[in-house]
Amino acid sequence: MYRYDEFDHAFVHQRVAQFRDQVARRLTGELSEDEFKPLRLMNGLYLQLHAYMLRVAIPYGTLSSRQMRRLAHIARRYDKGFGHITTRQNIQYNWIQLTEVPDLLAELAEVEMHAIQTSGNCIRNVTADHFAGAAADEIEDPRVWCEIIRQWSTLHPEFSFLPRKFKIAVSGAVSDRAALRVHDIGLQLCHNDAGEIGFEVMVGGGQGRTPMLAKTIREFLPKAELLSYLESILRVYNQLGRRDNIYKARIKILVHEIGVETLAKMVEAEWHQVREGFTDLPQDEVARIERYFAPPPFDPAAGSDTGLDAARRGDSAFDRWLEQNVDAHKQPGYAIATISLKPEGGVPGDIDAEQMDAVADLAERFSFDELRATHQQNLVLPHVRKRDLYALWQGLKAHGLATANRGLIGDIIACPGMDYCSLATARSIPVAQAISTRFQDLARQKDIGDLRLNISGCINACGHHHVGHIGILGLEKKGVENYQITLGGRADGKAAIGAIIGPAFSADDIVGAVETVVDTYIDLRQTGEPFIDAYARLGREPFKERLYATH
């Protein structure tokens, strides 16, 4: 993974000093809240319901065990002992004090971490496939480009006051695990006819109030042209994105209003001129960054390891975890292990300091010191030798991190909701906990099969409910929380926005309603047919009928 050089270190320390000064000027009153707010947002600091919330960047979801230990320390020293993994591969702390933030950021800077641009109307954390560098279906590791984009977008002087936030995701595999189509820009590494690798560029995806899927504006962009092309898109957006209405300010609205062909023409016209004068990243700089993403020193003999089958037979709980949470690795003898942060009845995505230290140790022992955060609010150890999986699983089990529910209904994605967030209209965590408890029987979860359930506590859709197979949106009506169900959303290569099924359900009824949806699927599915395929075949009517039968 990328390591800071003296310049990166100097930069992040300067940034901390700058923010320390800005905080001091806020506390003396030299800066008003209005003046200070965009400055603190550009350092990831929100004022939420109960306290400040700090969103620390985990660039493209990759971190080392040393960094994870520091995050544990931050949780203990500055928070109530836990953190929350977000749907953009970042980590959030909910109980932060403004006066302590400069020291906190200084401690992060020591381990090459920061909270720069994790909020604000600027380019946010560039996210990636959480299996990057490991997946069997990978064309090329996207994180090289994520790092290049991260540097290019950091304190970009022209694009720090955009109409609205800007989110970029990159995938380097055949399968889109990065939800490209619901990002402002989605970049898919691909081959052209000549066999060269470049990017398919998609623009205009996003969730929130008006969910839209991104559209391709360029089928193939050579890698060397990436930054000049991105600069062109951002310039067109900066100039033309709406500034009169924050709900219509994302680039997806621009695409919708002028059409993707017109936008593509504008970008190409701008790019034609940008290219001429653009200082491309020198090839040796690209090579320098590429070297950081070289594969770890795999043991070539690992492919002939034995012992895993015996462990499976000996321990059915391990076998279940292996089947559900472990994926194939491109390197023989290795595997990708997903650590579920969705224990039965738990708060989705939360992890406490002790657990953070535990996964740091496990990553050091079993995954070449590398971890990933996923947008499904789980963690991943990307490079585990198969013969180590049993020991790893035992280590996870000891810390409540071995729930074998990855991708099942218990693997719920939920925003913090009104328990923490000042934007929320309803709570989401209690609903997640209740659903998790209702479906706690793992055998039942397995029988239901692959099912993405996403919960958002307001229309901003930070829980990504629009792309849940089952989506739940928490609203408020006359001072009471109620919950609207959407069905059929998906975030992969066949991305789709879920359809609203009917009137919302009360907090008391929502769990039963979800159960009705699941039972309807069980009754009507064909053999081996996953939920999302059954929904595509059946449409919403059978579900709607059952849900509202007595009304």
Add this chain to the structure above:
Amino acid sequence: MKLDIVSANRLSDGRVVYLTRDDGWSESIIDGRTAATKEEGTALLADADRAVADGIIVSPYLVSMADDGGAFAPLHFRERIRLFGPKTDRATSQPAGRVA
């Protein structure tokens, strides 16, 4: 009877605070200064605005309270969450399924 109280976030640590009878800011709603009329509410907000200018609090606003069986509590569930904190506060609860 309906009463209003001023709620805000303390600038230094973001904690929820209420304007008190002696012009301070307390995390405890019991100390809160109440307004029974629109004029009194406006006066409360004016005092709060001074505290904003002094850099003590941010974003003050009026919260409607009502008689909740003898004690006053916020009417709206959002304000109750602000007052009582999240039920899922991990300082006081463990998620199910975690091996101690």
Add this chain to the structure above:
Amino acid sequence: MPLIKNGASAEDPWQFAADDAALPEHGPVAVSPARWQREKAALRARGEPLGLLMQSGEQVEDIVADLKEFELIALDFPTFRDGRPYSSARLLRERYGFAGELRAVGDVSRDQFLFLHRCGFNAFQVTGAGALEAWLRAVSEISIWYQPTNDPRGALGVLRHRRAAAE
């Protein structure tokens, strides 16, 4: 209003004439692009330095043909959150080679100085005491930049390149 130009406090000789106001008898004057288009002859005839005051959202392409006639272009920020003038500034400097005074006016304050400076603004109309000192501190707070712009101090890719070449 106090002016900072090229890193120092400066006298401001410029007057800004509204569209419907009479032009001052003497001295440099800046007008809107619309007024420029309407009154080119009269403005040139004054024989004094000419300037433009552009609102956010006005396109630099509309005045590019006449660029060499202006010694000043002022770009207005209706609110500091409106980032359009940053793009206009870079286009004027880097694409169209504007070498005159590029001034940030409107809602401009210390925490935007660094971004403004890097986009090619070299003059700032600022409010408040200690503005120059604040400006000098603000533009040196960060000395490492990842992006190449017109800022002659050089971007990180270039810095690394130089270091590698020196080794």
